Amino acid sequence: LGGGRTLDDSVLADLEELLFTADIGVKTATALLEMVRAKVRARALADPAQLKQALKVEITRILALDGAAAALPPFAPGQVRPWVVMVVGVNGSGKTTTIGKLAAKLKDAGHSVVLGAGDTFRAAAGEQLEVWAGRVGAPVVRGKNGADPASVCFEAVQQGVTTKADVVLCDTAGRLHTKAPLMEELKKVKRVIAKAVPGAPHEVLLVLDSTNGQNAIAQARQFHEALQVTGLALTKLDGTAKGGVIIGICDELKLPVRWVGVGETVADLKAFSPAEFVEALFE
Amino acid sequence: TVAKGFKAARNKLKGRTEITTEVVDEALRDIRVSLLEADVSFEVVKRFVARVREKAVGEVVETRVKTARGKLQVTPQDHFIKICHDELEGLMGPVDTSLSLPDRVLSGIMLVGLQGSGKTTTAGKLARKLKQDGKKPFLVAADIYRPAAVEQLKVLGAQLDVPVFHEAGLQPPELCKRGREAAARAHATVVIYDTAGRLAVDDQLMIELEQIKAAVEPANILLVCDAMIGQDAVKTAVEFDRRLDLSGFVLTKLDGDARGGAALSIKEVTGKPIKFLGMGEGLDRLEEFRPEGLASRILG
Numbered sequence A: 001l002g003g004g005r006t007l008d009d010s011v012l013a014d015l016e017e018l019l020f021t022a023d024i025g026v027k028t029a030t031a032l033l034e035m036v037r038a039k040v041r042a043r044a045l046a047d048p049a050q051l052k053q054a055l056k057v058e059i060t061r062i063l064a065l066d067g068a069a070a071a072l073p074p075f076a077p078g079q080v081r082p083w084v085v086m087v088v089g090v091n092g093s094g095k096t097t098t099i100g101k102l103a104a105k106l107k108d109a110g111h112s113v114v115l116g117a118g119d120t121f122r123a124a125a126g127e128q129l130e131v132w133a134g135r136v137g138a139p140v141v142r143g144k145n146g147a148d149p150a151s152v153c154f155e156a157v158q159q160g161v162t163t164k165a166d167v168v169l170c171d172t173a174g175r176l177h178t179k180a181p182l183m184e185e186l187k188k189v190k191r192v193i194a195k196a197v198p199g200a201p202h203e204v205l206l207v208l209d210s211t212n213g214q215n216a217i218a219q220a221r222q223f224h225e226a227l228q229v230t231g232l233a234l235t236k237l238d239g240t241a242k243g244g245v246i247i248g249i250c251d252e253l254k255l256p257v258r259w260v261g262v263g264e265t266v267a268d269l270k271a272f273s274p275a276e277f278v279e280a281l282f283e
Numbered sequence B: 001t002v003a004k005g006f007k008a009a010r011n012k013l014k015g016r017t018e019i020t021t022e023v024v025d026e027a028l029r030d031i032r033v034s035l036l037e038a039d040v041s042f043e044v045v046k047r048f049v050a051r052v053r054e055k056a057v058g059e060v061v062e063t064r065v066k067t068a069r070g071k072l073q074v075t076p077q078d079h080f081i082k083i084c085h086d087e088l089e090g091l092m093g094p095v096d097t098s099l100s101l102p103d104r105v106l107s108g109i110m111l112v113g114l115q116g117s118g119k120t121t122t123a124g125k126l127a128r129k130l131k132q133d134g135k136k137p138f139l140v141a142a143d144i145y146r147p148a149a150v151e152q153l154k155v156l157g158a159q160l161d162v163p164v165f166h167e168a169g170l171q172p173p174e175l176c177k178r179g180r181e182a183a184a185r186a187h188a189t190v191v192i193y194d195t196a197g198r199l200a201v202d203d204q205l206m207i208e209l210e211q212i213k214a215a216v217e218p219a220n221i222l223l224v225c226d227a228m229i230g231q232d233a234v235k236t237a238v239e240f241d242r243r244l245d246l247s248g249f250v251l252t253k254l255d256g257d258a259r260g261g262a263a264l265s266i267k268e269v270t271g272k273p274i275k276f277l278g279m280g281e282g283l284d285r286l287e288e289f290r291p292e293g294l295a296s297r298i299l300g
C-alpha cells in the first residue's frame, strides 16, 4: 500500500531533504522545488542528475549578484580615500575576526588600513581588536571603555583622513536586531561617520554566521532596513553548516556576499564564489 | 509561525464531527512547515509528524466508532490539538535544571561549544548565580587561542569579584588541572572551566576537550548553544555528546526573536536536558529552563 512512488517523487524527496538540512528554508526550498517540478512535468528533465543541475544553476543565478566576489574596494588612484567600511551584525557572528582578516588582505594588496575599535561595550573587545591590529601591522583607534561608539568611529575615520589611509574598518558591538535602542545606536554611528567623511561609510558590511538558521533572514532584513547594508560576509563555513539561508536573503534583498570566513586564522577569508558555494551545498 | 501552522491546522479541523486521514495530513503539512521555519531539525520534524499522524489516525477510527454508537466526547479538533501538544511536551522532556554540586566537594562545570555561542559570558553568568546561591565559584580561563579571551574572562571575574585563573604557556588540559588545584587552595566549592570555541568536526580540538575532561573530571559538562542555530544543531550536539557525555545544554541569545527550534532537536536526539537559558548580555541574564516558555516560543 505504499502507493506508487515514482522515481521522480523519491528524487524530489531527497532534494527536499538536502535543501532543508542546508538551512535553505521553507519558502525558498518550495520555490526552487516547484521550478524543478515544472521542468519534470514539462518532460524537460528526465534523470536525477539533471534535476540537481537545474537546482544548481538556479541557485547560482540567485547568488551571482553584482558585487558578489567583487572583493577589494575600488582603489584606483584618485578614487575614494579613505574607503570606510562599517562592520555590523549580531553577537558572536565573527565581526572582529573578519575585520582582522580583511585588514590583512588589504595590507597584502598594498593598501594602508586604519582600524576603529567601535565596540566600547563588551568585555575586552578593544583588546581583542588590538591583538589583530598588532598581527597585521595596522593602527587601531580606541576610546576609553564605555566611550560613545560613534565618536570612536569618527576619530578612526578622521585618522584615516589625516594619515591618508586607503581603508578604515570600523568594528561595532554585536547586537540583536530586535533591540530598537541598539539599532538606533548603530544608525547614529553611521550618521557620525558621514560627518567625518561625506558619503562614508562606503560599505556597510553585515556579518552573518552560517550556523544560524532562519533567524538570519530577520537579521538581514532589520539591519538592512536600519542601515542600508551594502554587502554580506558569511562566516564559519569551515564547519558543517551550509549557510543555505543566504539564498533566500540574496533573492529577497539583493545583497551581495563579498566574503566567506573559513576558519579562525588571519588567512581564513576568501572572496565569495557562487559556484564554489553551490558545489559545497550539494556535497 | 508555528502558531499560525497550528491555527491553520485547527481551522482545517473546525466544525467536523469526524476527521479523515486526508484532513489530518493537510493539518500536519501546516505544522511541518511551521516547525521547519522554527529551525527544528528535519529528522525530528519527520518523527514528530509521523508520531502525531499515527496517534491522530488512531483517534479518527476511535471517534468514528463513538459516533456510530451515538456518543461523541471531544471534538476531533481538540483531540488533534491535544495530541500535538502532548507530543511537543514529550519532546521537551522532563525538566532537570539541577547541577551536580554535592556539599563539601570541589565540583567542576565545563563549558563547551561552537565559536561565538556565548560560553565565556555564560561562565560569568554561572559564577554570579552560584555566588548568589551561597557557593564559592572560581573561574578558569582555558581558551588559549582567541585573542584577549583570557582578558575577557578576567574582566567578568573582576566585575563579580570572582577569582580567575590562567597560566601562560600551558596547554588547556594542564591549565585546567592547575586551575582546579588553585581553586582548591582558594577553598572554592565550584570551579568553572571556560574553553575555546571549536567545530565538532575538528578532531584535534575535540580530543583536547576529552583530555580536559580526563584531567579534571568535571561533574557537569554543558554544551553552550546559540538559540539561532539551524539544522547544524543536531550534528553538533550529537558529536559533543558522543565525545563528552554532556550533562546538558545552555541555550543562549533567547532575548532575540530566534524561534529556538534547535532546543527541541538537541534534546530529542541526545536525551540530555536543557538546563539554562541565556536571556541577554548582562551577567544577571540567566534563567533556569522552563518548557512552557520555549514550547510556546517554538509554537510561535
Ligand SMILES: Nc1nc2c(ncn2[C@@H]2O[C@H](COP(=O)(O)OP(=O)(O)OP(=O)(O)O)[C@@H](O)[C@H]2O)c(=O)[nH]1
Pocket (backbone or CB within 6 Å): A089, A090, A091, A092, A093, A094, A095, A096, A097, A098, A119, A122, A125, A172, A173, A174, A175, A235, A236, A237, A238, A239, A260, A261, A262, A263, A264, A268, B115, B116, B146, B197, B199
Ligand atoms: N571556525 C570559524 N570560526 C570563526 C570564523 N569567524 C570567526 N570565528 C570565531 O567566532 C568567534 C567569535 O568571533 P568574533 O570575531 O569575536 O565575533 P564578533 O561578531 O566580533 O562577536 P561580538 O563582538 O561579541 O558580537 C571567535 O571564536 C572567532 O575565532 C570562521 O570563519 N570560522
Ligand SMILES: Nc1nc2c(ncn2[C@@H]2O[C@H](COP(=O)(O)OP(=O)(O)OP(=O)(O)O)[C@@H](O)[C@H]2O)c(=O)[nH]1
Pocket (backbone or CB within 6 Å): A091, A092, A122, A174, A176, B113, B114, B115, B116, B117, B118, B119, B120, B121, B122, B143, B146, B149, B195, B196, B197, B198, B252, B253, B254, B255, B256, B277, B278, B279, B280, B281, B285
Ligand atoms: N543578546 C545576547 N547576547 C549574548 C548572550 N550570551 C552571550 N552573548 C553575546 O554573544 C557574544 C559572544 O559571547 P562569548 O561569551 O564571547 O561567546 P564564546 O562562546 O565564549 O565565544 P568563543 O570563545 O569565541 O567561542 C558576545 O557579544 C556576548 O555578549 C545572550 O544570552 N544574549
Ligand SMILES: [Mg+2]
Pocket (backbone or CB within 6 Å): A095, A096, A097, A119, A125, A171, A172, A173, A174
Ligand atoms: Mg566583536
Ligand SMILES: [Mg+2]
Pocket (backbone or CB within 6 Å): B119, B120, B121, B143, B149, B195, B196, B197
Ligand atoms: Mg569565549
